[in-house]
Amino acid sequence: MTVLEQPGSHRPSPPPAWRPRTDPAPLLPDAEPYRLLGTGAELDPELLGALYRQVVKGRRYNRQATALTRQGRLAVYPSSTGQEACEVAAAMVLRERDWLFPSYRDTLAAVARGMDPAEALGLLRGDWHTGYDPYEHRVAPLSTPLATHLPHAVGLAHAARLKGDDVVALAMVGDGGTSEGDFHEALNFAAVWKTPTVFLVQNNGFAISVPLAKQTAAPSLAHKAVGYGVPGRLVDGNDAAAVHRVLSEAVDRARAGGGPTLVEAVTYRIDAHTNADDATRYRGDDEVAAWLEHDPVTLLERELADRGLLDDAMRDGARDEAEEMAARLRDRMNEDPVLDPMGLFDHVYAEKTAQLREQAAQLRAELEAENGDHGDHGDHDGQAKGDGR
CATH class of the missing domain: 3.40.50.970 (Thiamin diphosphate (ThDP)-binding fold, Pyr/PP domains)
Structure with a gap:
């Protein structure tokens, strides 16, 4: 038993900063x-x-x-x-x-x-x-x-x-x-x-x-x-x-x-x-x-x-x-969307990071190799092709 818990002892009030600052009653829901x-x-x-x-x-x-x-x-x-x-x-x-x-x-x-x-x-x-x-x-x-x-x-x-x-x-x-x-x-x-x-x-x-x-x-x-x-x-x-x-x-x-x-x-x-x-x-x-x-x-x-x-x-x-x-x-x-995979790199950062540019270049190379040509995939430094929807 602590001193504060002994019979007749006085428990001091907490400092003012610890006391509730808001009356909770008005905050309660119905x-x-x-x-x-x-x-x-x-x-x-x-x-x-x-x-x-x-x-x-x-x-x-x-x-x-x-x-x-x-x-x-x-x-x-x-x-x-x-x-x-x-x-x-x-x-x-x-x-x-x-x-x-x-x-x-x-x-x-x-x-x-x-x-x-x-x-x-x-x-x-x-x-x-x-x-x-x-x-x-x-x-x-x-x-x-x-x-x-x-x-x-x-x-x-x-x-x-x-x-x-x-x-x-x-x-x-x-x-x-x-x-x-x-x-x-x-x-x-x-x-x-x-x-x-x-x-x-x-x-x-x-x-x-x-x-x-x-x-x-x-x-x-x-x-x-x-x-x-x-x-x-x-x-x-x-x-x-x-x-x-x-x-x-x-x-x-x-x-x-x-x-x-x-x-x-x-x-x-x-x-x-x-x-x-x-x-x-x-x-x-x-x-x-x-x-x-x-x-x-x-x-x-x-x-x-x-x-x-x-x-x-x-x-x-x-x-x-x-x-x-x-x-x-x-x-x-019911319309099939036309989506460019290179659009993945749009709207990630306001200015592309070096890592993002590296990833974009890698994907572009893979897409060109897969298509067997040099398709228009661009740098995508601005908006994606089309409306992106």
């Missing part, structure tokens, strides 16, 4: 996910209509991309079917100058941001590492390694603030990504620097086959925010209106200098992890069926109908627009 649809809340009819059109288009995009995978036009596709409300809302709350940092499952968010659907699938087709110009729509490269893009989002947001730019970075990650060290580092840096960053965790129940209960013992993923001194918000991820409102508030807070917010959207991955996954090995049909009753498209249609806003013209218009998008995507993906 006990239940925030909802708007079906609650009678006041909602903008135009916003509801826009969300509906985008979610319907997103559902069609997911189905078309899945079909292209089965046809061999895509190497792999991580579907976001069932998560369309999160994907669409994340894109819609951003201004043109803001940045979106998607994970590998978030091609739909990139498309909702305005990107050509075929370009968004370039990586998954195996054409190019990214397949699009990140600066055109301010969409960072799709991140296949879990959570590695989160510190990048924080760094960009911090740099923008230092430059005086009115920019917010919204970073998307799955529940599995919250088990990575990059998630911790990003949240910690964002909180300390008060960067204009919004973290959207799409909790779809599984990290491939690992359920959330085997990843964390926290009351919710939103509760993790408190440990960093960041507000945590818990929202129904299938309620498009609720996700849009919560993310809008987080983006506005970040833009006003209030710092980062961690938003956990509780949703569900209806399809398998990818076409290479057999989801029946770790979850039952009853579980999937229960979530289908809480489908984001159905929730919006029910809300619009209850408000007298959904008619045949709106429903048919949304579906026709989705079908036109799917037809254009099919046409683009």
Whole structure:
């Protein structure tokens, strides 16, 4: 027994620097996910209509991309079917100058941001590492390694603030990504620097086959925010209106200098992890069926109908627009791309290193020997031939 533990002894208070500097109560998320649809809340009819059109288009995009995978036009596709409300809302709350940092499952968010659907699938087709110009729509490269893009989002947001730019970075990650060290580092840096960053965790129940209960013992993923001194918000991820409102508030807070917010959207991955996954090995049909009753498209249609806003013209218009998008995507993906292997050395460094030039020369020689001629493979000191898509 130490002196401090003896009866009647006085345990001194810790120095002021060790004491909590933030009241944790305002940072805590609600006990239940925030909802708007079906609650009678006041909602903008135009916003509801826009969300509906985008979610319907997103559902069609997911189905078309899945079909292209089965046809061999895509190497792999991580579907976001069932998560369309999160994907669409994340894109819609951003201004043109803001940045979106998607994970590998978030091609739909990139498309909702305005990107050509075929370009968004370039990586998954195996054409190019990214397949699009990140600066055109301010969409960072799709991140296949879990959570590695989160510190990048924080760094960009911090740099923008230092430059005086009115920019917010919204970073998307799955529940599995919250088990990575990059998630911790990003949240910690964002909180300390008060960067204009919004973290959207799409909790779809599984990290491939690992359920959330085997990843964390926290009351919710939103509760993790408190440990960093960041507000945590818990929202129904299938309620498009609720996700849009919560993310809008987080983006506005970040833009006003209030710092980062961690938003956990509780949703569900209806399809398998990818076409290479057999989801029946770790979850039952009853579980999937229960979530289908809480489908984001159905929730919006029910809300619009209850408000007298959904008619045949709106429903048919949304579906026709989705079908036109799917037809254009099919046409683009059915074209065989013309890719120059020498394009491997483009966009690696602003100025090629000696080692990169040596590797390029070696590949050029191998290609010329294989073709039996001196084909035009160039130096590729600038852009690759064609549009690289």
